[in-house]
Amino acid sequence: MNPLLHKVSTTRFVCEPFHSDFMGQLTLNVLGNHLLNCAGEHATERGFGMARLNEEDHTWVLSRMAIEFEELPKQYESFEIDTWVESVYRLFTDRNFAIRNQEGHTIGYARTVWAMIGVQSRKPIDLLSMHEGHLSDYVYPEKPCPIEKPGRIKVSAQMPSEHFTARYSDIDINGHVNSIRYIEHVMDLFSLDYLREHPLRRFEIAYVTESYFGDTLDIYIDSKSNEHQVEIKKGNATICRCKLFFS
Amino acid sequence: MNPLLHKVSTTRFVCEPFHSDFMGQLTLNVLGNHLLNCAGEHATERGFGMARLNEEDHTWVLSRMAIEFEELPKQYESFEIDTWVESVYRLFTDRNFAIRNQEGHTIGYARTVWAMIGVQSRKPIDLLSMHEGHLSDYVYPEKPCPIEKPGRIKVSAQMPSEHFTARYSDIDINGHVNSIRYIEHVMDLFSLDYLREHPLRRFEIAYVTESYFGDTLDIYIDSKSNEHQVEIKKGNATICRCKLFFS
Known part of the structure; x- marks a missing residue:
């Protein structure tokens, strides 16, 4: 663990014109892109980014994501995204996010669930034992993420739309x-x-x-x-x- | 004209994973997006950005764009984009771009042609007389942009593909x-x-x-x-x- 690195990292963005939809709001896919970039940078800075993992023939796999918000950033507005690791289990780790508008008001949260697999084997890696357990160094369950975890989704439609x-x-x-x-x-x-x-x-x-x-x-x-x-x-x-x- | 502002502005980017294609190269649409953002910021800093124009019921319209390159930035590489105004005519202005890779080697250029119209009237605005001719203050034809101007495109296919x-x-x-x-x-x-x-x-x-x-x-x-x-x-x-x- 690097004592100079905080458990939470924060990145600032601006809602660009081509990232805005017909209502002048940030599109959900660009928001998702930003969340995943924040996750990547947070992990890289702390020694468990994709490039480092790839050297060990491991890779992160995004399993689930839930994003919930009361509003979205508007065209040309700045906003910030916090990310931190809530928990590390044997097969999954929970990484959360908070999104703040340019007035500093939290407008949304996101939850992601990740697994790690072998690039060749495609088999899951035990997150608790890898890197001598250092993955848990930055776990920060104290920071609240008051949205429901991603749940089960069951579609019964028999014909594609x-x-x-x-x-x-x-x-x-x-x-x-x-x-x-x-x-x-x-x-x-x-x-x-x-x-x-x-x-x-x-x-x-x-x-x-x-x-x-x-x-x-x-x-x-x-x-x-x-x-x-x-x-x-x-x-x-x-x-x-x-x-x-x-x- | 603000003497503190250079005629050329330079912006640094990183080729993000979700902006990379199957070959790990920056996609052309993201490059186009970056070019137009650079244009917007350069214009805004110099007093002829979209927000300012909209107050006067005017807007920029992109008419043509040509991008030519020997290579594209690769995933996670940084790159820089220069933009400057080559010329201002009565109905059109030419804005050019140079793209440099992270070693500082110029890997591509782009040319854009813009008109200005009235938001309500949809009629062209005389670029030489508006803002007391100040649009020409930052014209910088000395900087080379050694690619062909966008030319005529003529498609003769009779059936859509x-x-x-x-x-x-x-x-x-x-x-x-x-x-x-x-x-x-x-x-x-x-x-x-x-x-x-x-x-x-x-x-x-x-x-x-x-x-x-x-x-x-x-x-x-x-x-x-x-x-x-x-x-x-x-x-x-x-x-x-x-x-x-x-x-």
């Missing part, structure tokens, strides 16, 4: 559809009228399997009032599941 | 498909195999008309060896035209 084909812009350096693009495709299910009248308040995603360039992905939706559960499948295989709550 | 529908993620605060998303849709025409074997070297785009949420846009393509000309149309109306040169 939409589909899309994974293209160049979807694919990351590992050859997979990147985790942020699923958020974008799910948000694209909604009309501007719906989004204008029903502000999004919570978004959850659970990643199950990877998908690849050229894959045709089917989208199944269960809607109940302002809650929508979405499943993205490739044939019979679930790629990811999402749950959206609009007010 | 692809189409897409403008969705939530395409739309900006003005209710239009944002100028960067067209770049993304055009890049998505190509397979990973093609892009791997034929590195993109030049991309040009000419914006003609706006498109809106729900519009179905047809894509027409003329290909000749490694040069592709692309036209995006809504019915008979041209929305934009692109030209791509791969090596």
Whole structure:
């Protein structure tokens, strides 16, 4: 543990024009991108970033994410994201986030759940024993993250409502559809009228399997009032599941 | 003119993981986004940014862009973008860019052509007479931008090859498909195999008309060896035209 490093790191952002939607609000995919970048930098500074892990043939895998907010940053506004590790278990670690607007008011929180796997073996790594247990050095359960943990998502729709084909812009350096693009495709299910009248308040995603360039992905939706559960499948295989709550 | 402000401004970036493509290179749409942000900040600092213009009921309109490069920044690498104004004419102004990799080597250039219009009238504003001619204060034709100006693009294909529908993620605060998303849709025409074997070297785009949420846009393509000309149309109306040169 480096005593000069705080358990919480804070990064400042500005809501750029091309990161703003038709309402002039930060898009959820850009917010998700920022959260994951903050996670990456926090981990790297503390010795457990992707580059270091890759040397040991290990890699982080994002399993679940929940983002909940009362408002989103507006175009040209600055905002800050805190990130810290809430807990480390044998197979998973919980990393949380707080989002503050430019007045310093906390406007949202996020929770993420990560596993670590062997790059070659694809098997889970014991987080408590790796690096002589140093992963737990920065655990900070004292900082509150007052939103529900990501829960179970179950979609019962039998017929897909939409589909899309994974293209160049979807694919990351590992050859997979990147985790942020699923958020974008799910948000694209909604009309501007719906989004204008029903502000999004919570978004959850659970990643199950990877998908690849050229894959045709089917989208199944269960809607109940302002809650929508979405499943993205490739044939019979679930790629990811999402749950959206609009007010 | 503020004597403390240089004619050229320089901004530093890092190629983030979610801004990298399957080859670990900065995507062209993110590069375009960065160029336009640099333009916005350079203009704002010198008193002719969007916010100031909007107060006077004027707005900048991007007419053309050409980006040419020998390589693109790689994931996690830093890079810098210079921007400056090459010339101001009555109806158009030319703004150029240079892109340097983290070793300080110039890896690419870009040229943009802008007009200014009245927000209400949609009519062009005389750039030489507005703000008492101060727009010309920062003109810096001495700095070289050794790439060809954006030229004429003419697509003769009679049948569309692809189409897409403008969705939530395409739309900006003005209710239009944002100028960067067209770049993304055009890049998505190509397979990973093609892009791997034929590195993109030049991309040009000419914006003609706006498109809106729900519009179905047809894509027409003329290909000749490694040069592709692309036209995006809504019915008979041209929305934009692109030209791509791969090596």
